[in-house]
Amino acid sequence: MQVWPSAKIRVHLGVALSFAALGLFGAVFSAWPWPGALVGLVLGAAWYLWMAGTYHKRRALVANPFPTHWRQILERRVDFYRQLPIDGEARQRFEDDVRIFLAEQHIYGAGQGPQQLEVEDETRLLIASSAAILGHGMPNFEWPRMRDIVVHPRAFDEDYASEDHADIAGMVHYQGPILYSKRDLALGFRRRDGHNVGLHELAHVLDMADGHVDGVPVGASWASSAPWLEVVTDRLRKLRSHRYKKTLRDYAGTNEAEFFAVAVETFFERPHKLRDDDPELYAMLRDYFGQDPAATPARRGPRQFR
Ligand SMILES: [Zn+2]
Known part of the structure; x- marks a missing residue:
């Protein structure tokens, strides 16, 4: 099982940042800037937690000494x-x-x-x-x-x-x-x-x-x-x-x-x-x-x- 697949995590991080950037970009050209930015940030964070959260937990787990x-x-x-x-x-x-x-x-x-x-x-x-x-x-x-x-x-x-x-x-x-x-x-x-x-x-x-x-x-x-x-x-x-x-x-x-x-x-x-x-x-x-x-x-x- 993979503990910390760096390449895969970089891809997930890139997608999450793209969501956030899209939100910010939309906010600049929107009549309601804050909701747009917020949606992008929330979507980006949710994506990252969903896709990479398991690996963060695994990395923390194996950092402890084996009983x-x-x-x-x-x-x-x-x-x-x-x-x-x-x-x-x-x-x-x-x-x-x-x-x-x-x-x-x-x-x-x-x-x-x-x-x-x-x-x-x-x-x-x-x-x-x-x-x-x-x-x-x-x-x-x-x-x-x-x-x-x-x-x-x-x-x-x-x-x-x-x-x-x-x-x-x-x-x-x-x-x-x-x-x-x-x-x-x-x-x-x-x-x-x-x-x-x-x-x-x-x-x-x-x-x-x-x-x-x-x-x-x-x-x-x-x-x-x-x-x-x-x-x-x-x-x-x-x-x-x-x-x-x-x-x-x-x-x-x-x-x-x-x-x-x-x-x-x-x-x-x-x-x-x-x-x-x-x-x-x-x-x-x-x-x-x-x-x-x-x-x-x-x-x-x-x-x-x-
Ligand atoms: Zn059998």
Whole structure:
């Protein structure tokens, strides 16, 4: 996410000053000079606040030291963060993305009144880390203004009840909230097994951001291009006839949207396996996300809580 895009802000400032100048210019040749000047100034100020206010808030936010206990949680729970060089630009950018995401998104627990689930920092940081991981290779990428993010204590069913049979770990409504099971979110960061509901649901958000739920993420240079559609069609056919290697879990065969979301989980959690088994799919995701996670040495075994 961009903290202070100077060129863009200069353009907004230029437009705002133009409004003000037009107002003043009109005032000189008007029978009622002050209303004209005032309208120009108000329009200019409103334009600037609307277009650049977010960046002023972001710049003030990242000027503060990153909370030490947040850093400790990220070190302990987020492999991706721990692998970024200490004191390097990449780690700084990850931290900035995390706190901007937390400042601009509305995360709260399911339930009401005394029954409402309290969402502690660790859960918030895992959600924000999911966004920071996906966007890390796209510094200019901006998440669409998100809906509410509601945290349930554990898996839930279609009625959002956490009964014994419930098996939904996360969900994105097309124009509604994003729902997470806190327990499954934590599990996703505990093991590198291709299951990470944090990444999965935000991958759906990338898919939906262009207005279509079709497994083609927003901003992809290969969006709707024949090679990608051919790859998806081919892999879906193989998944459904059990002729695809066990690289992606079976759920990827549900439809195009789930194929993309599961492929994203695998790309970040088991990149070496995906690169070796399906280099064509790996290369497309690498180009889209601007990251090459298989370029770092493979780690062995699931990581346990520390
Ligand atoms: Zn899904």
